[in-house]
Amino acid sequence: MQGLSSSTDRIRVDVFDEVALCAEAAGMEVDRVRELAGFARDRGESLIETLVRRAGVEEGRLLKALADLLEIAFIPGEIGQIPPEVLAKISPTLALGHQVIPVEEVDGTLRVACCDPFDWRTWDDLCHVLGRQLEKVLCPRPVLEKALKAGYGLGADTVDRLLSARPDENAQLVGLATTDLSDEEAANEPTVVNLVNQVLSEAIRASATDIHFEPHESKYRIRYRIDGMLEDVSMPATLNMLRLAVVSRIKIMSGLNIAEKRLPQDGRARVSMAGQEFDLRVSVLPGIHGEAVVIRVQNRQMVSLDLASLGFEDDDQERIRGLTNRSYGLILVTGPTGSGKTTTLYTCLHMIRSPRTKTVTIEDPVEYWMDDILQMQVSEAIGFTFARALRSILRHDPDIMLVGEIRDRETADIAIRSALTGHLVFSTLHTNDAASAITRLCDIGLEPFLVASSLHGVLAQRLVRRLCPHCKAVQADQTVDEFGQQVLRGAGLWGRIELWDSQGCERCRFTGYRGRLAAGEVLVVSSAIRGLIQQRVPADSIREQACKEGMRTLRDSALKAVAAGQTSLAEVLRVTQEDN
Secondary structure (H helix, E strand, O other): OOOOOOHHHHHOOOHHHHHHHHHHHHOOOHHHHHHHHHHHHHOOOOHHHHHHHHOOOOHHHHHHHHHHHHOOEEOOOOOOOOOHHHHOOOOHHHHHHHOOEEEEEEOOEEEEEEOOOOOHHHHHHHHHHHOOOEEEEEOOHHHHHHHHHHHHOOOHHHHHHHHHHOOOOOOOOOOOOOOEOOOHHHHOOOOHHHHHHHHHHHHHHOOOOEEEEEEOOOOEEEEEEEOOEEEEOOOOHHHHHHHHHHHHHHHHHOOOOOOOOOOOEEEEEEEEEOOEEEEEEEEEEEEOOEEEEEEEEEEHHHOOOOHHHHOOOHHHHHHHHHHHOOOOEEEEEEOOOOOOHHHHHHHHHHHHOOOOOOEEEEEOOOOOOOOOOEEEEOEHHHOEOHHHHHHHHHOOOOOEEEEOOOOOHHHHHHHHHHHHOOOEEEEEEOOOOHHHHHHHHHHOOOOHHHHHHHEEEEEEEEEEEEEOOOOEEEEOHHHOOHHHHHHHHHOOOOOOOOEEEEOOOHHHOOOOEEEEEEEEEEEEOOHHHHHHHHOOOOHHHHHHHHHHOOOOOHHHHHHHHHHOOOOOHHHHHHHOOOOO
16 A cells, blocks of 8 residues: 655645545544644644544544555554564664654565654654655554554653763763753753653552662663552663663762762662652662663552451451550551551551551651651661661650561560650561461560560461453453362351452553552460460460450452452452461
8 A cells, every 4th residue: 555655745634625635534524623633733743633532532433544544554453563673773862752653664665653644743753864756554542652652762862862962871860960850842852861750650550669770781771669569660671871871870860979880789769750748668679781770650649558458358447447446555567668668657557646646656767757757767778777766766655666677686675665655656677477476476586475465466468469451351260270279268258259350451551550558467465376476386376365355367359359340350369378
């Protein structure tokens, strides 16, 4: 099929004909389209863009109709993988700047996808720069943008211009600090600042919780952690030449020493995007191929300090409220890194904070900033440890204390004794389940009678991914394997509930999941459990007694979410695989 290949083809389509063609394709009156064309011209927009935004015309349907009228090809869905030799026909700067992408080369003619058949200026520029025969292919803008990102990589035009303009990879690092990721003026400048900003803004748009910058011998890898799972980010291969500049820029943002490349460093930064502020926790770790960086992204406005929104069942919420309403004692939250322990702790503080009580926290680092409480951050470099901070906190007459993590016997001993002297103490511990937290305290050297008299409750939790509401569907029973059936039978659910799963869609990045919810077990230390603690019984015996008293295990809690259609059985088995 022969398409419009150069500016000479404008003889076929003049300005009036553009209006007439768009009117026919959109099923609108010519006078109305002519009015919108004038509106678009005054504002420097394309007629296609105006019809989509102002008149509510569906872009795919409009472009398909125009393609039929103009006798050119149309790609409705994904463009697919484009061969590297075809992508190389147009540079990243030219492709991203003009919003076009080469899709294939047939008999010496390069087929180029675009989303506006009437953008003659762009087409003239391409023909002039490339000096060859081109053929238009139409596709919707989301399809084009996805193909550009997959083909060239995030920030490819910036990397391309940066390398061509500044061969020195360490150039232009000083004096470029900015925290506004949505600064459109800066977005057009080929700087390392803009490149890092693009990575950050894309991560925020994807709702990533962490960004991993990983140096390897022959490549530089960037990954986002979304809903607890790592996903590779398509980046240009030439980014490897800018690895030092990227790390230096991140260090400058977070107030770290750019000259120190041998020791780990931790820092903090704040960025803004679309009127929202985000806190960045930065960790730099030296490796054999360079420094690796991990950035934790936190949006304070999106944190919901409410037990129900976190995913806890009603009976577990009542148990947690019962524990937090006590005037003294130790309450622990356990789970692996990234399981939401700190969010749960701050939810508890949010529920009980009052002008009549004084709350002091000591963390490493401070993750959430909350009004009306005193927050401190430990600094191992100057000897300000958890234990030293706890001794100082007690002199400030607190009612409620939050210790970020119990890491050693000294910290545990002070926390336990604080709980025994009339303070309500919250902290975290790294164990697999609630019962194991009790034996862990004894293992690090605490006397069982101290643990029994001071510990009031333990909350263990995991985060499981929510099924995408846009593509989830009922799963057939025959697709469940034997182990899954065994788990469901043990919980009394096999054949009694509908199982849900999802195939993935655009809105969930084809993962099938969108967002996460908490699955937890709440162990309330009763008189019977105190007796078991003093006898130094193993964790299994404590867990068995807690279940007799009404505790629901992590897996049982997660299966409740399966029964409610919130998550899949496969996700629950993945997350709770060690919690039989």
